[in-house]
Amino acid sequence: MLISKYSAPDFDPYGDNRADEPNTLWPAPVASGPVRATVSLPGSKSLTARELVLAALADGPSLLRSPLHSRDSANMVEALRALGVGIEERAGSGEFGADLVVTPAEELLGSTTIECGQAGTVMRFVPPIAGLALGPTMFDADDSARGRPMGAIIGALRSLGVDVNDDGRGSLPFTVHGTGSVAGGAVEVDASSSSQFVSALLLSASRFENGLDLTHSGERLPSLPHIEMTIAALEARGMTVESPETGHWIVSPGAIAARDVDIEPDLSNAAPFLAAAVVTGGSVTITGWPESTTQVGADLADLLPLFGATVTRDGDRLTVTGPDRPDGVTVDLSTGGELAPALVAIAALADGPSEITGIGHIRHHETDRLAALAAEINGLGGRVTELEDGLRIEPQPLHGGVWRSYEDHRMATAGAIVGLVVPGVEIENVATTAKTLPQFTELWGRMLQGGSR
Numbered sequence: 237m238l239i240s241k242y243s244a245p246d247f248d249p250y251g252d253n254r255a256d257e258p259n260t261l262w263p264a265p266v267a268s269g270p271v272r273a274t275v276s277l278p279g280s281k282s283l284t285a286r287e288l289v290l291a292a293l294a295d296g297p298s299l300l301r302s303p304l305h306s307r308d309s310a311n312m313v314e315a316l317r318a319l320g321v322g323i324e325e326r327a328g329s330g331e332f333g334a335d336l337v338v339t340p341a342e343e344l345l346g347s348t349t350i351e352c353g354q355a356g357t358v359m360r361f362v363p364p365i366a367g368l369a370l371g372p373t374m375f376d377a378d379d380s381a382r383g384r385p386m387g388a389i390i391g392a393l394r395s396l397g398v399d400v401n402d403d404g405r406g407s408l409p410f411t412v413h414g415t416g417s418v419a420g421g422a423v424e425v426d427a428s429s430s431s432q433f434v435s436a437l438l439l440s441a442s443r444f445e446n447g448l449d450l451t452h453s454g455e456r457l458p459s460l461p462h463i464e465m466t467i468a469a470l471e472a473r474g475m476t477v478e479s480p481e482t483g484h485w486i487v488s489p490g491a492i493a494a495r496d497v498d499i500e501p502d503l504s505n506a507a508p509f510l511a512a513a514v515v516t517g518g519s520v521t522i523t524g525w526p527e528s529t530t531q532v533g534a535d536l537a538d539l540l541p542l543f544g545a546t547v548t549r550d551g552d553r554l555t556v557t558g559p560d561r562p563d564g565v566t567v568d569l570s571t572g573g574e575l576a577p578a579l580v581a582i583a584a585l586a587d588g589p590s591e592i593t594g595i596g597h598i599r600h601h602e603t604d605r606l607a608a609l610a611a612e613i614n615g616l617g618g619r620v621t622e623l624e625d626g627l628r629i630e631p632q633p634l635h636g637g638v639w640r641s642y643e644d645h646r647m648a649t650a651g652a653i654v655g656l657v658v659p660g661v662e663i664e665n666v667a668t669t670a671k672t673l674p675q676f677t678e679l680w681g682r683m684l685q686g687g688s689r
């Protein structure tokens with residue numbers, strides 16, 4: 237069955253704990269003992285975003301099975317539709333909403349406005365596509381996301397022959413004046429504040445007349461696995477990405493193959509659930525854990541044992557069993573910055589100090605996550621010190637209080653981890669978890685009752 241209009245999934249994303257107002261306080265549930273549960277999770281945000289974009293640029297219709305349905309993915313769907321791409325729901329077998337049929341536009345058309353919400357993937361991945369469209373496309377975002385770095389994309393598009401109007405601050409809002417084609421060619425970007433600049437250009441590159449010869453010029457390149465995920469998604473659709481050296485990628489012009497694809501569960505969103513096992517000495521199993529994957533969340537299987545947890549696999553089920561009390565860790569997390577909030581929450585409850593570094597760039601995520609994590613843990617009596625590129629965490633006995641989420645889904649879920657063992661933690665605006673996991677409070681509640689099945 238094809239339904240003509242994309243709509244929000246028909247589950248109640250907030251269950252009994254719905255937070256209708258941004259400043260509503262959600263009492264984080266306290267675990268009555270070691271958490272023991274089996275949890276299934278919706279599709280990967282990063283895979284859904286890439287497959288939507290590639291399907292939109294492909295040479296025929298593609299089916300996305302078990303995609304994520306969340307605020308970020310809805311922003312991506314609406315952005316591509318605004319440019320003329322057909323995206324329709326089709327009943328699927330997934331537990332978390334419909335499959336999506338994506339039909340590329342015969343001709344991409346601008347003369348539209350795109351709301352990016354808070355989605356880094358939308359604000360970075362879609363402007364190059366708007367360059368391929370005919371007519372101007374204006375990009376804007378939530379107030380809280382307007383300050384996220386965009387200068388590298390704006391500058392790169394100009395070097396590739398696309399006219400972009402902005403106010404000179406390198407951030408949203410701005411307008412891409414698409415002419416129906418992009419010359420492409422050689423370009424240098426500084427992707428030290430986000431790997432998404434590289435992914436964005438690679439995703440559209442084969443549709444540029446001269447392809448793309450992209451060099452990263454900055455000192456560090458964070459979140460490399462996300463770039464590798466982009467390359468793998470391109471290769472699965474018949475493209476070759478040459479990388480003669482680190483930080484240098486070449487894509488030749490060519491067609492992107494239509495393809496039906498299964499979206500894996502979001503392994504980064506598994507982090508708070510697995511952390512629940514680590515901080516309560518319990519045992520949490522995630523279903524549908526892929527045997528091999530490009531998702532950086534798979535690194536949790538190596539990261540959580542550093543805290544003293546045990547990880548086992550049984551087919552597609554990954555189980556984490558916590559120690560009596562987590563150990564402190566010293567870890568460079570430059571490849572997996574999006575895992576930082578959950579790991580910092582564990583570290584705040586550990587029995588020794590931790591240093592988590594290599595994550596200076598997460599100051600540019602949904603909020604300055606280093607400042608936010610330090611402020612919220614310290615607000616509950618903790619001792620967290622900001623380093624230039626990370627945090628030093630010296631665990632203290634914590635007390636209850638309000639945990640601000642800064643319109644950041646991973647700040648909200650980090651507070652929920654702390655609240656499992658610290659009575660009286662109240663999370664402000666837990667509804668912000670809808671960015672990537674609208675069912676968060678429902679799944680969290682179910683986990684505390686033993687899980688879904």
Ligand SMILES: O=C(O)C1=C[C@@H](OP(=O)(O)O)[C@@H](O)[C@H](O)C1
Pocket residue numbers: 281282283285356357429430431432435458459462573574597
């Ligand atoms: O390409 C992607 O899907 C993402 C890349 C990473 O961004 P940064 O490189 O900005 O950290 C990651 O943190 C983000 O959650 C998703």
Ligand SMILES: C=C(OP(=O)(O)O)C(=O)O
Pocket residue numbers: 354355356357574601602646672
């Ligand atoms: C950094 C994140 O999101 P975005 O894709 O908006 O950059 C994140 O989900 O942790």
